[in-house]
Structures are given as C-alpha cells and as structure tokens.
Amino acid sequence: MVESTRIVLASRPVGAPTPENFRTETVELPGPGEGEVLLRTLYLSLDPYMRGRMSSAKSYAEPVEIGGVMVGATVAEVLESRDPSVAKGGVVLAYSGWQTHDVAPARSLRALDPAKAPVSTALGVLGMPGFTAYAGLSKIGRPRPGETLVVAAATGPVGSAVGQIAKIKGARTVGIAGGPRKVAYLNELGFDVALDHRAPDFADQLAAAVPGGIDVYFENVGGAVADAVYPLLNTYARVPVCGLIADYNVSGVQEGPDRLPAFYGRILTKSLTVRGFIQTEFVRELYPDFLREMGEWVADGRVRYREDVVHGLAAAPEAFIGMLEGRNFGKVVVKVAD
Known part of the structure; x- marks a missing residue:
C-alpha cells in the first residue's frame, strides 16, 4: 500500500472558484494489478478547461464529481510496473490529476525521453496546449503567407505557440496580452505587433495595427477583446474557437443587449468560418506530425516557451485561481516532486 495525497472537489463554485471549493485528503492506494503501474507525480498541469470540469453544466466532458480528484495531465515516475511495455524508473505522461501517486493502466501512458526535452514540456509546448495551437491552426485557421493573424492570451501556452507557428507559416502576427511585462515578452517571441488589452484605447490600437483587416483570429478569451x-x-x-476564459466564471445570464443577431449577421455578410474545437478530435490524424514538427521547432529555437512553475501540490488551488484571473506568466506547472 502507498499513501497518496490528493486534492478533490469539495463543492461546485458559483462564479470564481475559491479555496473552499477544494479539499485535501490522504488515502492508501492498492498495488498495481496486471497491466497496471504505480506512478509518483513529478509535475501537474493546470489549465483553464478545468474550470468547466468543476461545473455540473452539460459540456464536452463529464464533470468532476463532488469528492472526486481534480483532473489534469501529469508527468510521473514509474515506481512499480506490472506491464512489460512500461519499465520501472521510466518517466511517462499520464492523466493522474491532482494527487501525488496513482495506479494507472499502462496502455494510457506515453513514455517521455528526458534527453530530448525537459519532461515538463510534455504538459505545455510539447503537450496538449501546444497541440491545441497546432491543430487549431492546421485544420481551421490555416494562415497563409502575408495574412494577418490575431491571438489573445498570447503569452499563455496556447497563444504563444499559435503566434510562433503562424510566423513560421509566413503570417503577420498580432499578440494581445495583459500588462507591460507580457507585452514585452511578445516582442521577444517575434510577434509583429504586441498590444495590451488593459490600455484604455485598446480597440483603437488594434484597429491601427491591422490596416488590412484580420484574416485569422484564434479565440482564447472572448469578452471585450473579441x-x-x-x-x-x-x-x-x-x-478557431479554442477557449472563452473571460466568461468561465460567469454564472447565469449576463446583462445587456442580445448581440447574437449582430454576430450572426457578421458571419453571413463576411462569409466567416467560426469553428469550435476540442483538440482530442484531431489526435489520431495530427499528433505524430505535431510531435515531429513541434519537437524540431523547439529544438532549433523557432518556437520558444515559458513556464510558470509553482512548488508543492498544496499550491495548486491558489495557482489555479490565479491563472483564471490572469496572474500567471506562461504555462502553469505544479512541481509536485523531484
């Protein structure tokens, strides 16, 4: 038996999550059965989609049950294996959630090579966020040389990858972020224009930055930016509609006029393609190409990344709340163990 510390959903948030929505428990795990492995979590990924999983509202994935372990991708060390395809001592990508240890089916894991890249990148630029950017651009955005692409939350793991991939494809890129430090980082990444959405004249700045209009808008935020x-x-x-983080904490119907007819009118009159997507629908088709191409781009420096690392599983709730408020700077990763 192995003791595992885990963070579970104590209650469903109304509006923004609070620390009271989480609870820490310690449980004993049985040893792995045939075809299973015992894992020790090294890194935990925190991502905006987790806010939706805290809600009981109908969505593309089942909600976390009250008392259930919060979901999330992890990088883990194999402590014990009862499957010949997974070696003890190896490092793997798993989906163990917010806990220090887990017993998982060997078939659900992907082996990682620490010699190729830091293993934490499997949760960011070389993982789900990077693949989300790659798939959304490849299948929906399709930026062409000379076109203008705009992306908000552009210093985040998805937005930063979107802008850099679009540059590789020959597009002109406009990144939107919050605050001078993040705007300066966009310039370091090579965005053609970097804008602060907190500026009082942001809308005017954006219009001036795209005199020829916008050909691709990678939607991560919604709200006033949209x-x-x-x-x-x-x-x-x-x-490509990837996320709407500005509205994730909204409860009930928002006040104000119904803007849906005007939105539909714009789709009609400008022949827009507005397509929501979940990255899992493209895994079978695109994931091998993503691992190869993105791996090359990261290795040769054409795609750079930034991680916002917090230490200890106990820090996960506050880091998650801060991420939803935009307090993070880069991909939020919890270092659970060495």
Missing part, C-alpha cells in the same frame, strides 16, 4: 476584434475581420476570415 468585441474589438470582430468588426475588423476580413471577408472569409477564419476563427
């Missing part, structure tokens, strides 16, 4: 972007979309513009 309000400034949509009037600037060109005919036949493409909008």
Whole structure:
C-alpha cells in the first residue's frame, strides 16, 4: 500500500472558484494489478478547461464529481510496473490529476525521453496546449503567407505557440496580452505587433495595427477583446474557437443587449468560418506530425516557451485561481516532486 495525497472537489463554485471549493485528503492506494503501474507525480498541469470540469453544466466532458480528484495531465515516475511495455524508473505522461501517486493502466501512458526535452514540456509546448495551437491552426485557421493573424492570451501556452507557428507559416502576427511585462515578452517571441488589452484605447490600437483587416483570429478569451476584434475581420476570415476564459466564471445570464443577431449577421455578410474545437478530435490524424514538427521547432529555437512553475501540490488551488484571473506568466506547472 502507498499513501497518496490528493486534492478533490469539495463543492461546485458559483462564479470564481475559491479555496473552499477544494479539499485535501490522504488515502492508501492498492498495488498495481496486471497491466497496471504505480506512478509518483513529478509535475501537474493546470489549465483553464478545468474550470468547466468543476461545473455540473452539460459540456464536452463529464464533470468532476463532488469528492472526486481534480483532473489534469501529469508527468510521473514509474515506481512499480506490472506491464512489460512500461519499465520501472521510466518517466511517462499520464492523466493522474491532482494527487501525488496513482495506479494507472499502462496502455494510457506515453513514455517521455528526458534527453530530448525537459519532461515538463510534455504538459505545455510539447503537450496538449501546444497541440491545441497546432491543430487549431492546421485544420481551421490555416494562415497563409502575408495574412494577418490575431491571438489573445498570447503569452499563455496556447497563444504563444499559435503566434510562433503562424510566423513560421509566413503570417503577420498580432499578440494581445495583459500588462507591460507580457507585452514585452511578445516582442521577444517575434510577434509583429504586441498590444495590451488593459490600455484604455485598446480597440483603437488594434484597429491601427491591422490596416488590412484580420484574416485569422484564434479565440482564447472572448469578452471585450473579441468585441474589438470582430468588426475588423476580413471577408472569409477564419476563427478557431479554442477557449472563452473571460466568461468561465460567469454564472447565469449576463446583462445587456442580445448581440447574437449582430454576430450572426457578421458571419453571413463576411462569409466567416467560426469553428469550435476540442483538440482530442484531431489526435489520431495530427499528433505524430505535431510531435515531429513541434519537437524540431523547439529544438532549433523557432518556437520558444515559458513556464510558470509553482512548488508543492498544496499550491495548486491558489495557482489555479490565479491563472483564471490572469496572474500567471506562461504555462502553469505544479512541481509536485523531484
């Protein structure tokens, strides 16, 4: 038996999550059965989609049950294996969630090679966020040389990858972030234009930055940023809808006029392609190409990344709440163990 410390969903949040929505427990895990492995979590990924899993509202994935372990991708060390395909002492990508140890089926794991890249990148630029950027651009955004792409939350793991991949494809890139430090980082990454959405004249700055309009808008945020972007979309513009973090904590119907008819009107008159997607739908088709291409781009420096590392599983709830408020700077990773 192995003791595991885990963080579970204590209650469903109304509006923004609070520390009271989480509870820490210690449980004993049985040893692995045939075809299973015992894992020790090294790194835990924190991602915006987890807010949706805390809600009981119908969505693309089942909600976390009250008392259930919070979900999340992990990088883990194999402590014990009862499957010949997974070696003891190896490092793997798993989906163990917010806990220090787990027993998992060997078939659900992907082996990682620490010699190729830091293993934490399997949770970011070489993992789900990076693949989300790659798939959304490949299948929906399709930026062409000379076109203009705009992405918000551009210093995050998805947005930063979107901008850098678009540059590789020959597009002109406009990144939107919050605050001077993040705007300066976008310039370091090679964005053609970097804008602060907190500026009082942000909408005017955006219009001036795209005199020829916007051909691709990678939607991560929604809210006021989207309000400034949509009037600037060109005919036949493409909008991959990846996330709407500005609205994740909204409870109930928002006040104000119904803007849906105007939105539909813009889709019609400008022949827009607006396509929501979940990255898992493209895994079978694109994941091998992603691992090869993104691995090469990261290795040769054409795609750079930034991690916001917090230490200790106990820090996960506060780090998650801060991420939803935009307090993070880069991909949020919890270092659970050495």
